Amino acid sequence: MLGDISRDTIEVMRRQESTVYACVDYLQLLRHLARTSEEGNSLADALIARREKICEWVYSVVDFFDVDREAASIVLSYLDRFIATNISANNETIDSRTLELGAITALYIALKLNYHGTLSIQTLVSLTNGRFNRSNIELMEVSMLSQLDWYVHPPTAVQFVHQFAQFFPTEMTDQAVYTSMIEQACFYTELAVWDTQICLKTCHPSTVGYAALLNAxxxxxxxxxxxxALKVFVESIAYICPDLVPSSGTVLEAQHRLFDMKLVPVVDPDEELSPPESPKKPREGYQMEDTSSSAHRIPLEDKTSYILNETSPRGFDTRHPPAKRVRVNEF
Incomplete structure (x- = not known):
């Protein structure tokens, strides 16, 4: 029975990732819009670098507020689709201020919607060093939600890890080994968020989750x-998702990129903000919400209440802003 539920959930999540939550490869779009290939590559490289800085900052914030690190993948899903929409609409790269405000707002939406009581808008304003005010974020929030067409619950790679793991025969493996495997796989999914190539061009979250488990x-x-146990797992996943097999070129590429990222820091290790060197233990009693009924689009009648539902920071006094390491530096 559990297997049938997981199979249905995986099928729905995979349909979502390839339709309403799919992201246009905006780097390739930039290259097409440029007058020369050199200009196009330069624009793409600059945007990749800024995206990495944003990712670095997002992880520092979620770690500071002790939020599940899966939040970062949700934030970057919002932001990538927001960037793609802007570039498609304006036929030019996104300007720095819009990108920065978009990143801040994407974080705010993700935390407000998925982790109630974590971060108030006033606290977020305090992290911007005066560059943005409450009104800026609120207006961008409305604009971003509209551009996302209110699809705000993207299936993430770590969700696929936990769904796929249900098909691993735990009776054939020591529990400690199984737990270590899941933790390692989740860490690989955290690394994937940094890789623009994986997020835009190479893989869907399901492929990343599967590759992360194989690497683990x-x-x-x-x-x-x-x-x-490995044979049973591979055959079970192949039965549900025929394209997810160890010999798949896409799976192999994802495995290689994730493995290389684990070996080489994605940012300067001497910088103040850097990703953790070891996986963070998943929350106890992790439960993935049921995704089988809809694509997680906010119903029209709930949109107004959503906008008005600002929450207070959990266990945080806004009179004492966070440490400087989580403040926004221009991306």
């Missing part, structure tokens, strides 16, 4: 992981 399995001592 490969990192475990062969004597601790039963070959029979």
């Amino acid at each position: 399995m490969e990192s475990i001592n062969i004597n601790r992981l039963s070959p029979g």
Whole structure:
């Protein structure tokens, strides 16, 4: 019964990731809009660099406020689709101020919608060093939600990790080994958020989640992981998702990119803000919300109440702003 529910959930999530939550490759769009290939590559490289800085900042904020790191993938899903919409509409790269405000607003929406009581808009304003005020963020919030067409619950790679893991025969593997495998896989999904290539061009979240699990399995001592368990897992996932097999070119590319990112820091290790070197333990009793009934678009009747539903920061006094390491530096 559980397998049937998981199978249905995976099918719905995969349909969502390839339709309403799919993101246009805005880097390729920039290259097409440029007058020369050199200009196009320069614009794309600059946007990639700014996106990495945004990702760095988002992780620092979610860590500071002790929010599940999956929030970062939700924020970047909003932001990537927002960037793509802006570039498509304006036929030019997104300006720095709009990008920065978009990143801040995407974080605010993600935390307000998925982690109630984490971060108030006033606290977020205090992190911007005076560059944006409450009105700026509120207006951008309305604009961004409209551009996202109110699709604000994207299926994430870590959700796929937990869904796919239900098909792993735990009775054939030590519980400690299984737990370590899941933690390693979740860490790989965190790395994937940094990689613009993976997020835009190479993989859907389901492919990232699957590749992350394969990498995690490969990192475990062969004597601790039963070959029979691996065989059962691979065959079970292939039955549900025929394109997700270890020999798939897309899966292999994702595995290689994730493995390389684990070996090489994605930012200067001497910088104040850097991603953690070890995986963060998932929350106890992790439960993925049911995605089988809809594509998680906010109903029309709920939109007004959503906009008005500002929450107060959890366990945080707005009179004492966070440490400087979570403040916004221009992206």
